[in-house]
Amino acid sequence: MIRLICNLSELGAGTRGASLGYDAMLIASYKFNPKFFRKLKPEFIDHENHKLFEDVKTPVAKRLDGIYKVYMRMEAKMKEVMMDNDFPVVISGDHSNAGGTIAGIKSAFPNSRLGVIWIDAHADMHSPYTSPSGNVHGMPLSTALYEDNLDCKIVNVPAETSKLWDALKGEEQRLAYEDLIFMGVRDYEKPEEYLLIRHKVPNVTVKDYRNYGHDECIKRVMQRMEGCDKIYVSFDVDSMDPSISRGTGTPVPGGFKAEEVENIILSLIEDPRLCCFEITEVNPVLDNKGNAMAETAFQILNSVYTKLKAKFAK
Ligand SMILES: [Mn+2]
Structure with missing residues (x-):
């Protein structure tokens, strides 16, 4: 069974409003498929967005306690959800929530090798230690x-902050660099570039997609996922071009068309190992x-x- 999990936390974003993404999609559903949320009843994760009214206690990783x-x-x-053998579709506020999604997949399948396709x-x-903004949706x-x-x-x-950060990371690495691939990434800072180069994390750019074509790019992504047992697709809507709309926290020119x-997503989700899809x-x-x-x-x-x-x- 497919289940809809809504995690409306927006504590990790630098601008306010990502917690309203679900409601805005609900409004959109009236126009395109009014039965959608009737068939797929959302299950909400309790959020801590009231903390946005409080002073920031951990400026280098803002609102990390929440x-x-x-x-x-x-x-x-x-x-x-996964122990019930159900498939989670996740609507999430800001992208910091995806860390919890991955932690959940790993605790359901501790011995599986998880692959992550990060469209962003x-x-x-x-x-x-490296963030210039302290916004956790970059972490x-x-x-x-x-x-x-x-x-x-x-x-x-x-x-105090490093203790909380260590708690987020958990006991051990949940995702290996070799099981990660990016699509559409076009904005990163030096510390991130250092990791990208050091660990040779591939990135299928928008330009690659247009130069090499759809099939070739999907093939490249799936080659990267070759040794994985489970695959999680994380879709940040800022991977798309701001000409569609600037309705996302950190829009960057040069993105994918809708x-x-x-x-891309429709091809990726065909893989039988797919275990979760998130939109954020x-x-x-x-x-x-x-x-x-x-x-x-x-x-x-x-x-x-x-x-x-x-x-x-089927
Ligand atoms: Mn993101």
Whole structure:
């Protein structure tokens, strides 16, 4: 059974509004498929967004205490869904939540080798030791990779913050560099570039996609996933071009067209090892074109659901 998990935490973002992404997609569903959320009833993770009214206690990794709580809840929920042999489709507020998703997959399948396909404008590989902003939505992959990146340290991290950060990383590495691939990444800082080069993490760029074509790029991604037992696809809507809409926390020019990213995702989810799909960072407050980002995101979600349903019916 496909289940819809909504994790509306937006504590990791630098601008406000990503917690409204779900509601904006709900509004979009009236236009494109009013039955969608009737068939797929959302299960909500309790969030800590009230902490946005409080002072920031951990500026180098903002609101990390709240993020840690949400992270643990997400981990438990993912584990529950997967132990029930159900398939989670996740709508999430900001991308920091994906760290909890990965933690949950790993606790359900501790002995499986997990592959991650990260479709994003950003590499999300900062740590509190390297982040210039302290926004945790730039750090989720580092929690999974068990990465502090002290070689590139530019920030002094207070003991209390590093303790929470270590708790997020958990006991051991959940994701190996060799099982990670990026698509659409085009904006990263020096410390992230250092990791990308050092660990040779491939990135299928928008230009690659247009130069080499769809099939070749999907083949490249799947070659990277060759040794993996499970595959998780994390789709940050900022991987798409801001000409569609600026309704996301950190838009970057030069992204995928909606049709391109939809075709990519529809091909990736055919793989029988797929264990979770997540869509994140829809922010209607920042939308300069009405509800265009949520409408685009909803249509992709709708196609993904239709395809997954057909796949599981077989
Ligand atoms: Mn992201």
